[in-house]
Amino acid sequence: MDNQQIETIVQAVLNEIREKTDNTGDNSALTEITKSAQCEYKKFPDLADDCIKNQIGVINSDNQDTLKEIRKSTLARVAVGRSGPRPRTLTLLRFLADHSLSRDTVFKEVSEEWVEKTGLFMVHTQIENKDQYLTRPDLGRKLSDDAKKIILEKCKKNPTVQIVLSDGLSTDALTMNFDEILPPLINGFESSGINIGTPFFVKYGRVKVEDEIGELLEADVVVLLIGERPGLGQSESMSSYMVYRPTVAGTVESDRTVISNIHKLGTPPVEASAVIVDIVKKMLNKKTSGIKLTQ
Numbered sequence: 001m002d003n004q005q006i007e008t009i010v011q012a013v014l015n016e017i018r019e020k021t022d023n024t025g026d027n028s029a030l031t032e033i034t035k036s037a038q039c040e041y042k043k044f045p046d047l048a049d050d051c052i053k054n055q056i057g058v059i060n061s062d063n064q065d066t067l068k069e070i071r072k073s074t075l076a077r078v079a080v081g082r083s084g085p086r087p088r089t090l091t092l093l094r095f096l097a098d099h100s101l102s103r104d105t106v107f108k109e110v111s112e113e114w115v116e117k118t119g120l121f122m123v124h125t126q127i128e129n130k131d132q133y134l135t136r137p138d139l140g141r142k143l144s145d146d147a148k149k150i151i152l153e154k155c156k157k158n159p160t161v162q163i164v165l166s167d168g169l170s171t172d173a174l175t176m177n178f179d180e181i182l183p184p185l186i187n188g189f190e191s192s193g194i195n196i197g198t199p200f201f202v203k204y205g206r207v208k209v210e211d212e213i214g215e216l217l218e219a220d221v222v223v224l225l226i227g228e229r230p231g232l233g234q235s236e237s238m239s240s241y242m243v244y245r246p247t248v249a250g251t252v253e254s255d256r257t258v259i260s261n262i263h264k265l266g267t268p269p270v271e272a273s274a275v276i277v278d279i280v281k282k283m284l285n286k287k288t289s290g291i292k293l294t295q
């Protein structure tokens with residue numbers, strides 16, 4: 001469904017509500033919606049309000065408290081009720097709102113101004129634009145020739161840990177978590193006496209690009225902070241993919257260790273940075289990563 005169609009549906013629903021209100025002289029339709037969402041009455045409820053997000057739509061249930069507990073325990077669309085065999089309008093609108101957020105964060109570009117503000121330098125993979133990023137994951141796993149040159153020019157060689165950031169599949173994951181993940185991560189490594197390389201940003205990156213970077217810089221461990229494929233209701237989630245002495249030809253997926261779900265409602269970024277430092281120390285100690293680290 002494209003944005004135009006979503007907007008048409010939203011407008012139609014709002015018009016219908018307005019009509020009912022005007023014709024009957026009361027606000028019963030709106031009251032019903034906000035009541036079912038257990039929200040304070042508002043003429044046009046904001047779909048981003050917590051009370052709308054956490055609505056219990058099952059009316060007259062025997063056990064509202066249990067439903068509330070279930071609802072609180074997950075972002076999944078449970079206990080939203082129904083209207084006959086269909087979802088309620090409010091549930092559908094929330095679904096569409098979450099869907100748009102997820103789509104937006106995949107398609108959004110990380111701006112050059114943002115990168116400049118962070119003080120990082122930026123390199124590109126072999127991808128030229130977002131469409132190509134989504135259709136050619138293989139090119140997102142390789143650095144462009146320019147990128148290789150810039151990295152060799154600007155980065156410290158042979159670091160113990162090389163930190164790399166990338167937009168991946170969620171621009172918001174990077175921009176929303178950045179301030180709370182990179183500084184504590186650097187502090188954590190520094191206070192453990194670990195020699196860190198020069199952190200930088202890879203535009204249009206895929207996970208495997210970390211292997212080429214590690215090989216190029218001869219790093220002991222590469223920590224890649226990258227935007228995850230967004231889910232419905234969570235579009236700011238970041239992952240950390242960590243690997244010991246990676247090489248393009250030799251590293252396989254099971255050599256990586258991953259922490260996912262890094263965002264304010266999952267593993268908060270500050271907490272994640274402490275976990276990453278611990279894992280990296282273990283990697284350096286055992287001289288391995290991924291499945292072998294757990295054996």
Ligand code: B12
Nearest residue numbers: 168169206207208227228229239253254256257258259260
């Ligand atoms: C897409 C996805 C997959 C796809 C990857 C296909 C692809 N080419 O993208 C498929 C279905 C193959 C997959 C398989 C697995 N996945 Co998966 N996957 C995801 C998902 C939904 C998104 C990942 C993402 O956005 N990556 C970022 C983009 C930019 O990366 P990319 O370069 O395009 O793709 C790479 C990564 O996705 C990576 N990857 C994907 N899953 C996993 C899991 C592990 C352990 C590792 C090391 C790497 C890895 O492999 C891709 C190729 O390099 C996450 C959930 C999440 N919220 O992150 C779970 C997630 C990362 N997967 C998970 C798991 C457990 C697995 C499997 C081990 C499941 C299994 N038992 O077989 C396998 C391992 C596959 C592997 N690569 O080694 C867990 C990891 C938990 C953890 N902390 O260890 C997650 C967090 C889901 C979860 N909540 O349980 N996965």
